Amino acid sequence: MNCPDCGHERTRVIDTESSDDGSSVRRRRECQRCSFRFTTYERPEWDSLQVKKRDGAIEPFDRAKLRAGIDRAVEKRDVPETTVTELVEEIEATIQARDTRIVSSTFVGELVSEQLRDVDKVAYIRFVSVYKAFSEPEEFLRELDAVLDAELDNFEPAAPDDDPPNS
Ligand SMILES: [Zn+2]
Known part of the structure; x- marks a missing residue:
């Protein structure tokens, strides 16, 4: 995941948290170059219903x-x-x-x-x-x-x- 601010490809995960229902994971990340902080959400993608x-x-x-x-x-x-x-x-x-x-x-x-x-x-x-x-x-x-x-x-x-x- 590239830094949305400077485009640097190395970011560090500083915090990981599961959503209440366990269907997604929220991560706080920090760019290793400019220290910009942002959040990503991960959820499984199902091919079938x-x-x-x-x-x-x-x-x-x-x-x-x-x-x-x-x-x-x-x-x-x-x-x-x-x-x-x-x-x-x-x-x-x-x-x-x-x-x-x-x-x-x-x-x-x-x-x-x-x-x-x-x-x-x-x-x-x-x-x-x-x-x-x-x-x-x-x-x-x-x-x-x-x-x-x-x-x-x-x-x-x-x-x-x-x-x-x-x-
Ligand atoms: Zn950056």
Whole structure:
């Protein structure tokens, strides 16, 4: 790493520090010629998409695993296989289009639930109950209520009758 000030190629590391999540390393450097000090950041560059799990472990993105999760949610529901395939492709494309090669499993979970919500409400509820791992039954019921409320919002009420027959 050349000195950004004078271009000298010899710099000395004076301090090294890991970021809180351990995904990058910050180094303070000092030029051995002009003593200019600067900071560099190092982070691994992944060639393929990686998923960071809730426990911090990082593993390669696995399309089959994503599909298995969705398959479980739509089991015995009236959701065609082609729809599931499209879902998986759309989710993968969304993740691949991001600048970063690493996504959190939570982000993937949000994407899947967003999509499933439009496809099948039961599948959606099944999916979020697994991936959100609700700690309280109340949390689960709140999620269920939110879905039911959305359903009611979509319900078109009959036009009000100006002249009710029984008046
Ligand atoms: Zn320098």
